[in-house]
Each structure stands twice: as C-alpha cells, then as structure tokens.
C-alpha cells in the first residue's frame with residue numbers, strides 16, 4: 319500500500335522556498351534577475367532533453383543511422399499527424415478514446431471513493447478486505463483483459479470495464495489508507511468537543527483523507543490512459559490504440575507514430591491536470 | 607465549603623493490553639473548587655493523561671466516579687474543554703477556522719462564530735493571524751490557537767495535558783503568564799498537568815503530586831502565593847524556592863521508583 323500513498327507533490331516544493339530565503343539580503347533588482355535566470359534555466363533544462371530527442375528523431379533517419387522505413391523523420395510524422403488532424407480522423411479516434419477513459423475513470427471514482435471511505439471507517443472490514451485488495455491491485459489489469467473480453471465481449475462494455483477495473487484499485491486503496499491514517503489525536507480532540515460519529519466523519523476524517531484520495535485519483539488517471547490503449551488494440555473499431563495498431567498492420571508507419579505522439583501528449587496533459595488538482599487539495603499538508 | 611466543581615471519587619483505571627492488565631490509576635480522591643487553578647505533577651507514566659481523559663469523558667474509569675457540578679461524567683461535553691500537548695489543530699483550517707470548530711460543535715450560528723473566533727484570537731494575543739494555517743504558525747502560536755479554541759465555546763472547566771511541554775523555555779514562560787492572565791480574567795476552573803516542578807509552582811494554587819504507577823494522589827501542596835501576576839519576579843521569590851523544594855522532595859522518590867520499575871520491566 320505504501321507504494322501507492324506516495325508523498326504529495328506539494329511537499330517537494332518546500333526546498334525551493336527555503337532556497338529563496340537567503341536571496342533576501344541581495345538588492346531587489348539583482349535578486350529578481352537571478353530569479354528570472356533561474357526560471358529560464360529550469361525551463362531550458364526541461365526543454366533541452368526533449369529538443370535533443372526531436373533532433374535525433376529528425377537527423378538519424380535522414381542519415382540512415384536507423385532505417386527510415388521503421389522510424390521516419392519527425393517532420394514526416396508531424397506531416398502525417400497534420401493530415402490526420404485535418405481529415406478529422408484524429409479527432410474521431412481521440413474522442414472515442416477519451417470517452418472510454420473518462421467513463422471508466424469516472425465510474426471508478428464514483429464507486430471506489432465511497433466504498434473506500436466505508437471500508438476505511440470500519441476497522442474490522444478494512445482488516446478483512448485489505449489482503450484481498452492487495453491481491454487485486456497487484457494483478458495487472460492487462461492480465462485480466464482476456465477475461466473481460468471473454469465475459470463481456472469485444473464491445474465498449476469490456477473496454478470501459480477494464481479501465482474501470484484498473485482505476486479502481488489505486489483509488490480504493492488510497493481512500494482506505496487515507497481514512498485509516500487520520501491523526502488519532504484529531505479524532506480524540508473532535509470527540510472531546512462532543513462530535514458524533516457522522517459529524518466526526520464529515521468534519522475531520524473526510525477532509526484529512528482528501529489529499530491521499532487525490533493521490534489515488536491521480537494514479538488512476540495515469541492508469542486509465544495506459545490501460546485504454548492496450549484495450550483498444552484488441553478488437554476496437556475506433557480509438558487511438560486502434561489507430562496505432564491499424565496503422566502498423568497496414569504499414570502506415572508515420573500514422574502509427576502520429577498516434578503514439580498523440581497518446582503521449584494526452585497522457586502528459588492528463589497527468590499535469592491531476593497533479594495541479596491534487597496540489598490544490600493538499601496545500602495544508604506542506605511541511606507539517 | 608460549597609460543593610466542588612469537579613470531584614474524583616475512588617477513581618481507578620486498569621488497561622488490558624496484550625493479555626496483561628495495567629493498573630494506571632488507583633483510588634484517586636480529589637476535589638477541585640470552582641475557579642481553582644489546580645496543577646497535577648507526577649513521574650511520566652503515572653497516569654496523568656489517563657486521569658485527564660477520564661475527566662474529559664474520553665475514556666471510562668474502571669471503578670469510582672467523577673462528578674462535575676454533582677453530575678457524573680458519562681462522556682465528552684462542552685462544559686469541559688481539553689488542550690493537548692500536540693495542539694490537535696485541524697491542519698486544513700485556518701486559525702479562525704480552528705477556533706470556529708468548537709463553536710460548530712456547539713451549533714453557534716455562523717455569523718456569531720466568526721465574531722467569537724476573532725474575540726478569542728484577540729484574547730490569546732493573535733490579533734491579525736486569523737487567516738494563518740497551522741503550518742504557518744510557531745509552536746507557541748499553535749498552542750495559543752488551541753487554547754482559544756477551547757475557551758471560545760465557553761466551558762467552565764479547562765483540562766490541559768502538558769500543554770507547554772513541547773515549547774522552548776522562553777515561549778513557555780510567556781504562555782504561562784498569558785494563561786494566568788486569561789484564568790484571572792475568565793474565572794475558569796483549570797486542571798493543568800505538567801511534569802515540570804517550576805511550572806507547577808508558578809501556575810498552581812494547589813499542586814497535587816501523584817505517585818508512580820499505579821497513580822494515586824500522594825499529597826496536595828497549597829501554594830500560598832496570592833496575586834501571582836502582581837508579584838514582580840515570582841521565580842526568585844524565596845517562597846517559590848520553598849514550594850519548589852517541597853514538591854521536588856515529594857516527587858524524587860516517585861521518579862526513582864518509576865525508573866527502577868521501568869528497568870525491571872525491560873529486563874523481564
């Protein structure tokens with residue numbers, strides 16, 4: 319369980335603030351200049367590696383250091399990507415994919431958060447179910463995919479179901495652990511104020527668990543994209559996973575890479591969005 | 607004498623932990639007068655926190671009974687406020703929000719809550735800090751917020767479990783004076799637990815010294831120094847030294863006994 323309840327990203331921002339303090343004695347313009355310099359530096363470091371990858375992707379195939387048939391230069395891939403976008407094909411596949419992901423992910427949140435709260439609140443239930451939850455969490459969703467296909471067929475249901483399955487465990491386990499790791503002193507103190515179980519849960523346990531729950535939701539969000547692609551490679555008629563698989567099958571190699579680029583961009587975006595949301599809900603957890 | 611505010615009658619508490627039974631408290635008999643500042647000192651592990659939990663209604667005694675205003679304690683209540691050593695502030699609420707927490711429990715209307723919270727922030731010297739989160743406050747400030755929270759819902763009794771033990775000496779001295787000032791101003795009945803002898807003499811009208819486990823009341827020392835806040839430098843007053851020595855002597859044997867029992871315990 320510990321691997322799932324990782325430290326929130328908010329904690330990691332603390333050292334940066336500490337570094338900023340010694341800069342105070344310096345005269346403001348110099349301090350500001352240094353700060354701008356540092357930010358540009360940080361942005362540069364982030365871009366450098368990706369830019370290098372882009373350059374290598376462009377140059378290596380052109381110099382035939384790698385076979386351009388299997389890895390076309392980046393510009394060709396981008397051209398294919400643009401064609402797909404203009405024809406509307408990319409939009410169709412993307413929306414098909416996102417709809418599945420969102421459905422599975424949303425259902426998982428709707429089911430796993432209340433269930434997790436319930437399990438976490440009742441200690442005996444938590445002790446009883448935790449080993450089972452661990453087993454399911456450690457059973458890779460993709461290993462179970464054939465089972466889902468077998469039972470639910472090749473249609474939408476099995477795809478949404480497998481994403482739902484994969485998203486459920488991180489949310490469920492984090493929610494359970496979030497509820498169970500509430501500082502006992504806070505509960506004691508709230509009880510001393512005469513709060514009944516319902517208000518205790520609503521005013522203490524739930525808010526205390528929110529950051530941990532959001533960590534689970536973030537992990538599930540990433541999982542939803544990963545599982546989606548694999549699910550779409552099995553008997554789909556639309557979706558980015560289908561596009562990638564279909565393009566490869568028909569040797570439309572630039573299209574295949576265009577699909578891959580799209581998926582990784584979506585993955586990055588979704589993750590970034592969830593990280594920001596998570597941080598918003600856990601500012602109070604900074605440096606306790 | 608009029609009826610005591612709080613009365614402990616033959617109170618005993620045993621814990622059952624991993625098969626063994628531990629007698630934490632035995633035959634506690636103690637009366638606390640209304641408006642009194644009573645300090646309890648005792649070696650660590652003698653059952654001070656347990657005694658306070660019982661008075662707060664957070665645990666149930668195994669024998670005897672506790673009366674507040676002649677009524678037996680059956681659970682927590684807003685007639686008693688507890689201040690813990692580790693502050694117990696809700697980290698996701700601001701100073702103001704934390705103070706309002708107790709008022710919500712009392713079902714005070716929203717607008718009144720905000721005004722009350724400000725009033726008590728002022729009382730503990732935190733005017734202007736209402737929007738700070740606990741992680742933005744020093745230990746001393748956090749404890750001020752916790753004290754304000756316990757005072758805001760206006761309990762008659764304040765139960766304080768080593769509230770200043772985690773603070774540095776200077777902050778602690780400041781808060782002791784502040785607490786005395788608040789006590790004089792509000793007329794609360796305070797039970798204050800500490801393991802610091804100086805703190806006990808400085809704060810308490812009476813100091814109850816407890817024995818090592820199982821905790822009993824060994825002796826109650828009347829600290830005959832009145833009008834504390836008027837006494838300029840109380841700590842260097844010869845009477846202060848006298849009481850400190852008296853309590854130190856009472857505690858010395860108990861601390862020794864507690865130590866040797868602890869050592870025996872680890873050898874078994």
Ligand SMILES: Nc1ncnc2c1ncn2[C@@H]1O[C@H](COP(=O)(O)OP(=O)(O)O)[C@@H](O)[C@H]1O
Pocket residue numbers: 621622623628629630648649650651652653654655656657819
């Ligand atoms: N919930 C509990 N279960 C078992 N033993 C306990 C429990 N709470 C306290 N004790 C035991 O009771 C004794 C008194 O504890 P406590 O009241 O915390 O002492 P103090 O506050 O004076 O240091 C200790 O020996 C402690 O181990």
Ligand SMILES: [Mg+2]
Pocket residue numbers: 654655656
């Ligand atoms: Mg204690």
